[in-house]
Every structure is written in structure tokens, then in C-alpha cells.
Amino acid sequence: MDPSDGFGSPRHEATADPAWASFCSWLECVCVVTFDLELGQAIELIYPQDVKLTEKEKTSICYLSFPDSYSGCLGDTKFTFRLRQSVGRRSSREDVYNRDAPVTLQKETAHFFGYVYFRQVKDVSVKRGYFQKSLVLVSKLPYTHLFHSLLQIIAPEYFEKLEPCLETVCNEIDQWPAPTPGQMLTLPVLGVILQVRIPSKTDKPAGSPVRQTLKESLVPAPMLLQTIHELDMFKCFQSVLFHLQMMWELMLLGEPLVVMAPSPTVCSETILALVSSISPLKFCCDFRPYFTIHDSEFREYTTRTQAPPNVVLGVTNPFFIKTFQNWPHVVRLGDIRMAGDLPKQVKVKKLSKLKTLDTKPGIYTSYKSFLHKDKIFVKRLLKGIQRKRPSEVQSAILRRHLLELTQSFIIPLERYMASLMPLQRSVTPWKTPPQIRPFNQDEFLSTLDHAGPQLTSLLRGDWMGLYRKFFRSPNFDGWYRQRHKEMTQKLESLHLEVICDADLLGWTKDKSEVEIVDLILKLKEKLIKAGQQQLQVKDGVLDKLNTFINSMISSLPQDQQALLNTP
Known part of the structure; x- marks a missing residue:
């Protein structure tokens, strides 16, 4: 193979783009993890070959890519894990994707997702009697459905044809357009054309649309996700429908929670569903859809000398029942059992009953919900089961309900936050932008009587108590920081626009050289900041300020011009 275009080696196209630039906008790498009799789980292949993964990250990927031995997974198993990036990894600066994507779909800066397709089948030619291998897509993007759909296409092909197939796939992904919020993209892979739309933060939040069916034609139809x-x-959630309200509150408050399930698929999907239940609010605590005793954070998360951390863990090994006895909330799931034509609902039980390995399914907690259950909504879903309503329709109804619940909670906070913003008329060209007023919790709570969740939600209960506890959670801190940052950037943008509209040349007429240089330096700093933060300003503002800066510099003495024109 030509070394200038070797798989995993630098490959510069006519555009002189860095090698694997398009591939890297979707995936960090693709790994094949196998079972070695001497080494245990080991990475057999990794593409691109020069990807910068630390030994710790590689070890974590190895252990997280195989189901726990207790899971007994035969055949094909798909699941998701999430691992912490090693300290010292250079995080990417503010990028356009994160600026335009919803907060819940932004690229991770401190974690990787691993999307796994594991195959275990009997094979007499192997010493252990089984073929065991995982194909893993490692990415910073939380695109669970897309990447598992991609694995469904490429993994069976890979297990049959091995390395050449993977090389083809990676080269095809490297031809994909970058993930761009708000755009419908066409992504070809192994003869299948995936069509996807990347959500934008300007989209109106809504439940999932019901799947469309594409008309048949002689041309292979795109696979529309x-x-x-x-x-x-x-x-x-079908076995915990009676307790949806409580589960939503536990996620909203960032409470430490463990989900024990019979397989990595069930535990990882349940954790991801729980985390997304408070959307469009970003879940700002740590979460591990699949967690094992080999995880590098195992000791950190299971120490009994301090309170459990704000993390949600998905596990399959019964060993964890003993390990997590001091955790405040444990959800034990079994295989779905039916009571007549309805799924049997798990019960809330006391934590003290979580003792033995044969502990029955249940929610082990002493948590008391702040809000009352919405029994009418639960009955609607149960009636949907009896009427054989499709699962995607049930999911859309459920997602809409949780969205409306979260919005009822967050709208009063958004409204109060907006009141802290300085008036637009207080932004003037000759002064630093005014400060955003600090968030006063008591002042906010006093607004609830006339502008609280009761305006949009029929749910009754102690909303005030729920807000008080939310203020102590990482989710409030994350939401507040994000909103404060957006408002600060809005002020910066307004300030730039106001400066642009001012008579800057008139201002400089009676000013000294020192004052003019000072203004030029301040404006240059503002333009640099606008570029770094990807500030959204009116068209022509930045060009106009650049033109003004250049004309001001040209009016100064030669020595000053040379100094100011230095990058």
C-alpha cells in the first residue's frame, strides 16, 4: 500500500485539509476488541492507527466493550458506555457546532461515548469454544440512535469480511459532510444511504415524530432516521410507569442513582432515557450507561467514607448490590413480566431490603416526591398498551409529557433570569457593558405565586421545595452558568453593534494620540474575543469596525502604525 495514502497514515487531499478531518468531526476512532486467552480483553485493531488514546483510555475501552460475564449474552448485543477522558487531553476551544447545537447534543469535552456491537457465538475452532468480539465506535457526540444504526449496517459485514471492510467504512465516513445543526445530511456507507437531520438549538422542542414510510422505487431508497x-x-420505562414522576425528580435534582439490569443493553438504554427525561435541560452530573468493577473510577464511586457522588450508574453484575448498599437510590430491573396484558410494575421498597443477590426488582429508596403522581397520564399509557398502540407513538406521548413537565419547571427560571439582563438602552459605546444582576433565590421564589409552574402545569405539590433542592444541584449550576454565558455574550454583541453605530471618527477628532491608540487596542481586543466566542452580531458589524480600526491606524505616525499592525 502506498505510504502516502496508507490506512491511518497522513492523507492530504487537494484541499490541503488535515488527514481524517471529516472522520474526526464524527468519530474519535473505531476499535475492535477481542478476547485473548493470555491478555483477556484486548484491542485488536484501532483506526485511524495514529489516534491519540492514552493507555488508561484503551484499557477502559477494552473492559467496557464486553458484557459482564454475569450477563450471559449470546448472539449480538448492542449497548453504550461513557468514559472519562484522561487528564491533560487538550479540549477543543469554543466551536461553531457547540454554539449552534442544543445543549443536550453538544460535543463532550471531558468524556467519550462508546457505541458497542458485541458478538458471541459458539465456535469450535476457538480454544474457549466461543467467538467473542466487539466493534466499537468512539465519539464525543451523543448520537446514540445514529451510531447504533450505523453499527447495525457495518458490524455484521465486518464480522464476515474483517479488516478490508473496516478500512472502506472509515474512508467513507471521512467523505461525510461535518455534523451541522439544522441541516439534513446524506451519509453513504457500504451501499446504504443514511439521511439524518442534526437538531439545532433554534428548533422548537417537541416529541419524536412518528416514523414515516418511504415510497418504494427502483433506486435504493435512503434510510431516513x-x-x-x-x-x-x-x-x-414500561415497568416503572407508576413512578415516572419520582424518577424525573431524581434526575432533575442530580441524585446519586444506580440502575441494576439483566443486560448491558437494558441498563445503558435505561440510563440514557433517564438522563434525557429532563430535556431540554442538560443533565450536568456524571452518568455511566454501563459501568463495571474494572472501571478506573470504581473506587472513587464506591468509597463508603463519604457521601455518594452525583452520578447515575448502569450495572449488570449482582456484586454491585452489596457495593451500593449505602447509595440512596437503587433501581433493580428484571426481565419484563406481564400481569395480564400489562407490564408488571416494580414497587418502591425500603433500602434496608437491598441485601441479597436474589433481591427482587424494585426501586429501593426512601425518597418522597415533591409533586403528586399524574395518574391520568399513566392510565393513558396503560390504555395505549391494551389498545396495542405502537411503541414509537407511546414514546412520543411520554417524551411530550416529560418535555412539558420540564418546561413548566424551567420557564419561571428563564423568565426571572431574563429580568436580570440590563436594559438595552443602558448599553452605550463609551462604557463597558453593564453587569447582569446576580441570581437571588429568595427573590425568584417570591415570583412563583403569580408566575410559577401552576400557569402551565396541572400537577400539584411542593414546587417551592423542589426549586429549593434544585438550587443545590449540579443541574442548576450548569443551567445558570450556560444562561449567564449566553446573556454575557448577548451584551457583548449589543455593545459591538452600538459601537459600530456610534460616530467613532468624530470622537477621535479632539483626542490625543494615546487615547486613540487605547481605543484601537480595546476594539482589537473586542474583535478577537468576538471571533473566539463565535459571537452572533448583525451582518457588516465586524467588517465596519475592522475598516475603522485600519483607517485610525493609518492616521497615526509610522512607528505607531508598525507597532499596531504587528499581529
Whole structure:
């Protein structure tokens, strides 16, 4: 193979783009993890070959890519894991994708997702009697549905044809357009054309659309994915429907929670569904859709010398029942059992009953919900089961309900936050932009009587108590920081526009050289900041300020011009 275009080696196209630039906008790498009799789980292949993964990251990927031995997974198993990036990895600066994507779909800066397709089948030619291998897509993007759909296409082909097939796939992904919020993209792979739309933060939040059916034609029809990230939420929650309200509150408050399930598929999908239940609010705590005793954070998360951290874990090994006895909330799921034509609902039990390995399914917690259950809504879903309503329709109904619940909670916070923004008329060209007023919790709570969740939600209960506890959670801190950052950037943009509209040349007429240089330096700093933060300003503003700066510099003495024109 030509070394200038070797697989995994630098490959510069006519455009002089860095090698694998398009591939890297979707995936960090693709790994094949196999079972070695001497080494245990080991990475057999990794593409691109020069990807910068630390030994710790490689070890974590190895252990997380195989189901726990207790899971007994025969055949093909798909699941998702999430691992912490090694300290010292250079995080990418503010990029356009994260600026335009919804907060729940932004690229991870401190974690990787691993999307796994594991195959275990009997094979007499192997010493252990089984073929065991995982194909893993490692990415910073939380595109669960897209990447598992991609694995469904490429993994069976790979297990049959091995390395050449993977090389083809990676080269095809490297030809894909970059993930761009708000755009419908066409992504060809192994003769299949995937069509996806990347959500934008300007989209109106809504439940999942019901799947469309494409008309048959002689040309291979594109495979249209209705979502890139959403799961079958109804399937994930069908045994805990009576306790949806409580589960939503636990996620909203960022409470430490463990989900024990019979397989990595069930535990990872349940964790991802729980985390997404508070959308469009970003879940700002740590979460591990699949967690094992080999995880590098195992000791950190299971120490009994301090309170459990704000993390949601998905596990399959019964060993964890003993390990997590001091955790405040444990959900034990079994295989779905039916009571007549309805799924049997798990019960809430005392934590003290979580003792033995044969512990029955249940929610082990002493948590008391702040809000009352919405029994009418649960009955609607149960009636849907009896009427054999499709699961995707049930999921859309469920997602809409949780969205409306989260919005009822967040709208009063958004309204109060907007009141902290300085008036637009207070932004003047000759002064630093005014400060955003600090968030006062008591002042906010005093607004609830006339502008609280009761305006949009029929749910009754202690909303005030729920807000008080939310203020102590990482989710409030994350939401507040994000909103404060957006408002600060809005002020910066307004300030730039106001400066642009001012008579800057008139201002400089009676000013000294020192004052003019000072203004030039301040404006240059503002333009640099606008570029770094990807500030959204009116068309022509930045060009106009650049033109003004250049004309001001040219009016100064030669020595000053040379100094100011230095990058």
C-alpha cells in the first residue's frame, strides 16, 4: 500500500485539509476488541492507527466493550458506555457546532461515548469454544440512535469480511459532510444511504415524530432516521410507569442513582432515557450507561467514607448490590413480566431490603416526591398498551409529557433570569457593558405565586421545595452558568453593534494620540474575543469596525502604525 495514502497514515487531499478531518468531526476512532486467552480483553485493531488514546483510555475501552460475564449474552448485543477522558487531553476551544447545537447534543469535552456491537457465538475452532468480539465506535457526540444504526449496517459485514471492510467504512465516513445543526445530511456507507437531520438549538422542542414510510422505487431508497439520539423511551420505562414522576425528580435534582439490569443493553438504554427525561435541560452530573468493577473510577464511586457522588450508574453484575448498599437510590430491573396484558410494575421498597443477590426488582429508596403522581397520564399509557398502540407513538406521548413537565419547571427560571439582563438602552459605546444582576433565590421564589409552574402545569405539590433542592444541584449550576454565558455574550454583541453605530471618527477628532491608540487596542481586543466566542452580531458589524480600526491606524505616525499592525 502506498505510504502516502496508507490506512491511518497522513492523507492530504487537494484541499490541503488535515488527514481524517471529516472522520474526526464524527468519530474519535473505531476499535475492535477481542478476547485473548493470555491478555483477556484486548484491542485488536484501532483506526485511524495514529489516534491519540492514552493507555488508561484503551484499557477502559477494552473492559467496557464486553458484557459482564454475569450477563450471559449470546448472539449480538448492542449497548453504550461513557468514559472519562484522561487528564491533560487538550479540549477543543469554543466551536461553531457547540454554539449552534442544543445543549443536550453538544460535543463532550471531558468524556467519550462508546457505541458497542458485541458478538458471541459458539465456535469450535476457538480454544474457549466461543467467538467473542466487539466493534466499537468512539465519539464525543451523543448520537446514540445514529451510531447504533450505523453499527447495525457495518458490524455484521465486518464480522464476515474483517479488516478490508473496516478500512472502506472509515474512508467513507471521512467523505461525510461535518455534523451541522439544522441541516439534513446524506451519509453513504457500504451501499446504504443514511439521511439524518442534526437538531439545532433554534428548533422548537417537541416529541419524536412518528416514523414515516418511504415510497418504494427502483433506486435504493435512503434510510431516513427520524432521530439521531432518541431511544424507545416507552420500552425503557414500561415497568416503572407508576413512578415516572419520582424518577424525573431524581434526575432533575442530580441524585446519586444506580440502575441494576439483566443486560448491558437494558441498563445503558435505561440510563440514557433517564438522563434525557429532563430535556431540554442538560443533565450536568456524571452518568455511566454501563459501568463495571474494572472501571478506573470504581473506587472513587464506591468509597463508603463519604457521601455518594452525583452520578447515575448502569450495572449488570449482582456484586454491585452489596457495593451500593449505602447509595440512596437503587433501581433493580428484571426481565419484563406481564400481569395480564400489562407490564408488571416494580414497587418502591425500603433500602434496608437491598441485601441479597436474589433481591427482587424494585426501586429501593426512601425518597418522597415533591409533586403528586399524574395518574391520568399513566392510565393513558396503560390504555395505549391494551389498545396495542405502537411503541414509537407511546414514546412520543411520554417524551411530550416529560418535555412539558420540564418546561413548566424551567420557564419561571428563564423568565426571572431574563429580568436580570440590563436594559438595552443602558448599553452605550463609551462604557463597558453593564453587569447582569446576580441570581437571588429568595427573590425568584417570591415570583412563583403569580408566575410559577401552576400557569402551565396541572400537577400539584411542593414546587417551592423542589426549586429549593434544585438550587443545590449540579443541574442548576450548569443551567445558570450556560444562561449567564449566553446573556454575557448577548451584551457583548449589543455593545459591538452600538459601537459600530456610534460616530467613532468624530470622537477621535479632539483626542490625543494615546487615547486613540487605547481605543484601537480595546476594539482589537473586542474583535478577537468576538471571533473566539463565535459571537452572533448583525451582518457588516465586524467588517465596519475592522475598516475603522485600519483607517485610525493609518492616521497615526509610522512607528505607531508598525507597532499596531504587528499581529
